[in-house]
Every structure is written in structure tokens, then in C-alpha cells.
Amino acid sequence: MTDKLKIKLSSDKLEISPGKKAEITATIKNTGDIEQSYSITIDDIDPRWYTLSVTDVSLAPGNEEQITITIKPPLISSGEAKRYKAKLKVISKVDPSIAADAPIEMPVGSLLDFELSITPQRHKGKKGSYSVSITNKGKLPTTYALEAKDPYNACNYHFSQQNIEVKPGESTKVTLVVNPKEKPFRGSVEIHRFKVVVAPHGGLPYQSKVVTAELVYKPILKTMPAFLAILAIIIFASVFNGLYSMFNSIVEGGPETTYRLTLNMDGYGSITGYGDYPEGEMASIRARAAPKWEFVEWTGDIEAITNPLSSNTSILMDEDHIATANFKQKEIIPHTVYNIVLYPESPATLYYGEWVDITFDYTVELDYRSEGVDDIDIVPDAHIIPRPFTNGDLSPGYLARGYNFLGPYDTHGESRFTINPQYGQVIVDQIRFQLLNADKSIILNEFFIPTVFTFIPDESIDLEGE
Numbered sequence: 001m002t003d004k005l006k007i008k009l010s011s012d013k014l015e016i017s018p019g020k021k022a023e024i025t026a027t028i029k030n031t032g033d034i035e036q037s038y039s040i041t042i043d044d045i046d047p048r049w050y051t052l053s054v055t056d057v058s059l060a061p062g063n064e065e066q067i068t069i070t071i072k073p074p075l076i077s078s079g080e081a082k083r084y085k086a087k088l089k090v091i092s093k094v095d096p097s098i099a100a101d102a103p104i105e106m107p108v109g110s111l112l113d114f115e116l117s118i119t120p121q122r123h124k125g126k127k128g129s130y131s132v133s134i135t136n137k138g139k140l141p142t143t144y145a146l147e148a149k150d151p152y153n154a155c156n157y158h159f160s161q162q163n164i165e166v167k168p169g170e171s172t173k174v175t176l177v178v179n180p181k182e183k184p185f186r187g188s189v190e191i192h193r194f195k196v197v198v199a200p201h202g203g204l205p206y207q208s209k210v211v212t213a214e215l216v217y218k219p220i221l222k223t224m225p226a227f228l229a230i231l232a233i234i235i236f237a238s239v240f241n242g243l244y245s246m247f248n249s250i251v252e253g254g255p256e257t258t259y260r261l262t263l264n265m266d267g268y269g270s271i272t273g274y275g276d277y278p279e280g281e282m283a284s285i286r287a288r289a290a291p292k293w294e295f296v297e298w299t300g301d302i303e304a305i306t307n308p309l310s311s312n313t314s315i316l317m318d319e320d321h322i323a324t325a326n327f328k329q330k331e332i333i334p335h336t337v338y339n340i341v342l343y344p345e346s347p348a349t350l351y352y353g354e355w356v357d358i359t360f361d362y363t364v365e366l367d368y369r370s371e372g373v374d375d376i377d378i379v380p381d382a383h384i385i386p387r388p389f390t391n392g393d394l395s396p397g398y399l400a401r402g403y404n405f406l407g408p409y410d411t412h413g414e415s416r417f418t419i420n421p422q423y424g425q426v427i428v429d430q431i432r433f434q435l436l437n438a439d440k441s442i443i444l445n446e447f448f449i450p451t452v453f454t455f456i457p458d459e460s461i462d463l464e465g466e
Contacts, residue, residue, distance in 0.1 A: 004032030029064035143201040150194040267327025277317040287325035347452035419455035
């Protein structure tokens with residue numbers, strides 16, 4: 001019944017920056033014919049973002065009152081700019097059908113937002129020169145750190161500046177020169193795919209950005225006519241092999257038998273050890289997983305491999321061999337609770353009022369970028385709630401204390417519980433750790449640890465009389 005209640009905002013659009021306050025004024029007027037007491041709230045934004053000068057107000061008919069709304073998004077929201085829509089709600093406590101609301105549009109600017117690009121995205125030649133462009137779209141002068149890498153560490157990267165400050169609204173360009181570490185004289189065209197990661201100083205890991213590019217490397221003899229290249233290689237190889245065979249025959253009395261080791265890869269990582277080896281030699285082979293991947297096993301000619309489950313092992317070269325290093329992507333568990341300590345230690349027998357104290361360490365990994373895997377949005381804040389369990393359900397009569405709402409820079413949490421065994425003995429056989437997002441609408445992770453805490457009634461206390 002908005003005809004009996006009116007709301008007027010000093011502005012319905014409020015541009016704000018994380019960590020900085022902004023205010024608007026709301027005028028509430030009782031346009032009815034009886035006195036009303038109103039409840040005032042704001043919906044659709046995090047309650048930690050705002051404060052109201054008053055949350056309850058009483059007005060006689062025809063009277064009005066001004067309320068100050070202070071908005072201050074936390075610095076955790078300093079990623080890319082985003083447009084929020086909140087709603088100021090006023091409801092009569094006397095007659096809930098008398099209610100009104102007013103929308104508030106809030107473009108939240110970013111302290112650290114920026115744009116990133118690279119040109120060209122594909123370069124042909126023995127080395128590549130690229131231009132990395134950074135545009136600061138945030139509210140503060142920001143220093144950016146630049147890093148380039150490829151999955152196999154096959155190239156060297158040189159920036160004209162690896163740390164550079166850019167003022168708000170301005171752009172700058174940094175030159176990147178890419179050189180392959182190995183430059184074969186003759187062979188197939190090699191394509192080196194790499195990425196440039198730019199991270200704002202003072203930002204969180206998820207606020208960094210990535211661009212990708214390619215260097216197409218053509219060996220020197222690739223551009224020669226095929227018959228000339230082949231003729232040159234044959235002549236060179238014949239002369240070299242003849243001299244080598246003659247020398248080898250003189251030293252060892254005969255030609256040496258060699259075998260070829262071919263290594264392949266399934267997944268993302270790098271491998272070393274492939275090539276030609278003398279007969280009977282133990283060739284060392286090594287597999288290194290790319291970030292967010294892990295080595296699983298070697299497959300192929302595993303009968304010749306010393307330990308197929310080891311990433312660093314050897315293979316007997318008694319003939320030509322082929323082996324494949326297998327990698328798998330690591331399971332992503334960004335929110336980790338560890339170093340859990342219980343006092344007293346389990347097992348233990350306690351009375352009601354004697355507490356089990358729980359302490360734990362906590363970390364959140366916000367950056368999950370890796371080759372071939374899309375970036376994953378990680379929720380930065382989490383509620384961590386330990387609770388006692390008995391026979392698969394929450395323990396009867398439990399009392400818990402300790403509130404853990406942890407952000408990305410928090411590293412420690414604690415809680416405690418006791419049990420009122422009013423109707424007999426209660427055994428806590430598990431403690432559940434549940435991790436929820438900021439508004440507790442999503443379970444981020446959940447696990448149980450086994451315990452034996454036996455709570456028994458204290459005969460000296462009349463629990464039923466309390």
C-alpha cells in the first residue's frame with residue numbers, strides 16, 4: 001500500500017569504489033492517517049557493505065524523516081568493475097501490507113581493473129618481438145608484474161620492463177622478445193605457444209590476467225630446396241659417420257651398437273631422456289608435471305623401466321624402446337583445512353561443561369590457471385563450521401562456540417563444543433568440518449574426522465532442574 005507510505009532517495013545511482021565510503025539520503029514519509037512504526041532494510045547486497053543511520057522509525061501521519069545510507073564495499077571486491085542493484089525496503093510493523101521499496105543502482109568501480117593485449121598473436125621467424133599493452137581502468141596508480149612461460153620451458157623471454165607503473169586511465173606498452181632455447185639446423189616447423197601473465201601489485205591472485213601468443217620457428221634449411229638439403233645432409237652424415245666409424249674401430253676394435261629411446265607424453269608437463277644410447281646402457285628418464293597436473297606412471301615398454309611409477313627412473317637400452325609419461329590434472333580443492341588439533345586428545349571422557357577445543361590452519365588457493373584448463377572462479381571467503389556427530393547425525397544436546405568466517409588472508413581458526421548428556425551417555429564418534437560460502441548457500445567442502453569423546457552425566461548436578 002504505497003499510497004500510505006512514500007520513499008524518496010537523494011540519488012538512485014551511486015558510483016562507489018571498494019574500501020571507500022559513499023552516502024545517500026532516504027526520506028520516508030507517512031502519507032496515511034494513523035501513526036506507523038517502520039522497519040528499514042536493504043536487500044540484494046552483502047549486509048557487510050552498508051550501514052543505516054536508523055533501522056526503525058515511528059512517524060505520525062504527514063510526518064517524514066531522513067535516513068542516511070552509508071555504502072562501503074570491502075577491498076575484497078576490488079576485481080573487475082561490476083554493476084549491483086540493491087533495494088531499500090520499508091515495512092510497517094503495525095500493518096505489514098503497508099510497504100514500499102526504492103531501487104538503488106550501484107556501479108562498483110575497481111581499484112585494480114585493467115585491460116591486457118598482445119600483438120602480434122602469431123609471429124614467424126627464428127625469434128619473435130611482441131608488444132604487450134596494459135591499460136589501467138582502475139582508480140589507483142598500479143604497478144604490474146609481467147611474466148611469460150610455456151608448458152615445456154622451451155623458450156627464453158625478455159621484457160623491456162618486467163615491472164611497470166601505470167596511472168588510472170592511461171596505457172603503456174612493453175616489448176617482449178621470445179627466443180627458442182634450441183634452434184635445429186634442419187627439421188620440421190616448430191610452434192611454440194606461450195602465455196603472458198600480468199599481475200597487479202597488491203592484488204589477489206585471481207585478479208591477474210593472461211594473454212596467449214605463438215612463435216612459429218622455421219629451421220635454417222627448411223627454406224632450402226628439398227633435394228639440396230637432402231644432398232647436403234647425406235654428404236655431411238657420410239663423412240661424419242665414416243670418420244666416427246674409423247675412429248671407433250681403432251679405439252674399440254669394432255662398430256658400436258646403439259638403440260633409440262622415444263618418449264611421448266599424455267597430459268601436460270615435460271620429459272627428458274629421449275635419444276640414442278649404446279647397447280646395454282641405463283638411460284635416465286624424467287617427467288615433470290605442469291602446474292596443477294601430476295605424474296601418474298610410465299606406460300609402453302615398461303618391462304625395461306626400473307620403476308614405471310616413478311617420475312625419475314631409468315630404462316635398459318637392450319633394443320629400441322618407446323615409453324609414455326602419463327599426467328593427470330590435480331583435483332581442485334581450493335579451500336584447505338589442515339593441522340587440526342583437538343584438546344583433550346581423543347579418546348577422552350568428559351562431563352557437560354568440559355569443552356573439546358578445536359584449532360586448525362586454513363588456506364585458500366585462488367589461482368587455478370594451467371595449460372588447457374579454463375580459469376576457475378574461486379569463492380574467496382568461507383564459513384568453517386566444526387560440529388560433533390553421533391551415529392551419523394549431530395550429537396544430541398551439543399553446545400558449540402567459536403565463529404569462523406575466514407578470508408583469503410586468514411590462516412587460523414578455532415572452535416569448541418560440549419555435550420549435555422541429559423538422557424544418558426553421549427559418544428561423539430566424528431567431527432564434521434563444513435565449509436560454506438559467504439551467505440551459506442553453497443557447501444564448498446565437507447569432511448569428517450573420527451573421534452571418541454564420551455560425555456557422561458555428572459551425578460552431582462541436577463540437569464533436569466536447570
